[in-house]
Amino acid sequence: MSSVRDDFDAKAYNPTFEWGFLAPKYWGTWLAVLIGALLSLLPNAVQLFIARQLAKVAVKLNNKANRRARVNLAMCFSSKSDTEREQILYQAYVTSISFTIGFASLTLRSKQWLENNTTIRGFEHLTNVTDSGENVILLVPHTWAIDIPAVLLASRGLPVSAMAKAQKNQVSDWLMHKQRVQYGGRVYDRSGGIKPFIKSVRSDGYLGYYLPDEDLGREHSVFVDFFDTTKATISGLGRLSKLSKSKIVPLFAMYNSQTGQYELDFYPALPFPTGDEHQDARMMNQCIEDYVSQRPEQYMWILRLLKTRPDTDVNPYGK
Template identity: 30%
Template sequence: MPKQDTSTPNYYTPRYWPTWLAILLLNIWSMLPWRLQTAVARILGRVLMTLARRRRHIVDVNLQLCFPEWDEATRKKKIKEVFFNNALGLVETSNAYRSSAKTLQDKVVIEGLDVLKAAQDQQRGVLLLGAHYSHLDMGGALTALACDPLAIYRPNNNPLMDKYIIDGRMTFMKGIIKRSDMRSIARALKKNEVVWYPPDQDYGRDHSVYAPFFGVNAATITATSRLVKFNQSPVVMLSCYRDEKSEKYHLTFKPAPEGFPSGDDTIDAELINKAIEDCIRLAPTQYMWTHRRFKTQPDGRAKLYK
């Protein structure tokens, strides 16, 4: 068997120059006043929506499926908002990596701390269930103001960008664990840690059941139920959205859905999906609709996105 290469990449080769440029531009962008940051995001959002036709199609399909009550004019407006929020999420990430705790405290309204504390008092770890919002890393930094969480993540394919993300998240997270490392997640809960875990993406058929998400059949991982069973860890739902008027983030800790865990993986998936859906509805276009949430179906890969 060939020996695995564990050496550190040389990040200064030409291969990584575009990534360095992107990081530099992000840092410069984050130094601008907030109003200018949002203005740049609006321009970039329009550019992305024009150039990223495939992603625009995915967003369009997702919104048609999940919000059938929106007419075409409303949906087109919402698509623009999705791309704006995704663009703004880039600079929000840089803001999260560069901001101090004191600065962040002035930008957030936190509710439900009693729910979080009651879960922590059980001394069985806490499974903090969140979702993939466009301001994902800012949400993580704000969560760190209330507790000392560990976060689950998927490594980036670009080693330099992966290092940038890990280093940035470690400025406010206690630690990070790879999504595939279920043993480490379970051990963290056993050690009474707060673990942020996102069960809102389509990871294929393995270890998944099918449950409604916005009324649409969606492959939903069963890991949430398995982790709870392992250590009887309490579950807390986490919602985060940015209020456009006040320009403040609202972070809320909510109890687990009534009846969870039920002992039935499918029922549990339905309960969790509905709880996440309720959080997303607080600010629908701040969710990452660019993901193919419904790509896996019982009869094979969905043709929804073709």
């Protein structure tokens, strides 16, 4: 892509700084940003030590996040013991806290630092498609390091187009957006519909960023197997692939808390569209299962992954 590429799109989400961000109600947010910036400069061994201590506390909290995680783990890994599932939860917290401690580095450090601190495997599965002039939608499950590929690819001249929901905290929302598109790319608000996203991939050559594991309710889902249970899985990726004339390339993003490095695994393009929504949905879930089974600590088990059940309206996470 050209170095003078214009990433601006009036239909994209483009939050800007407001003087109101300096109001007292946001001082706590700015303090957290300052502390986060300082922590990100600590050696990885120190960050890991802090993460392990905080993770021991986190797993003992009686909160909604832990309840969701334990329900998800019990339903997905019914054959594992409570001890095994608790170990996954603990390691997931170590991973998430370690990643969060170093998150500001994406902004404070350089492109070269990002390159030097990222291990990439299977990148040819992406370049084989892009070099042939075909469009790509990346299939990216919800791992803690989910933002890393978009930033790194944009730094290499391969900007990403994604859809997201604005955060309630306007300062956090603005800072997060600036970090995500610091080297280029576009983010569209979900409320604006999917057409601008499709255009950016099909006509403007952006890499699409598709999150396959969200539970959007019965209306937008089909029920297919997911680990040891059944999940309301987003339908329509086959249609999206057809409309955007794109290949679907799976990508699994990880943060290695032991090394302090990011790891990105690209996989061969999937045979989309198959013409069968259930088959497409099962293929997506199978991808997630294959990746997560190898590195379960990377996955965001705290999400409402299984909120919509096929045979009841009862929320499995309770009140």
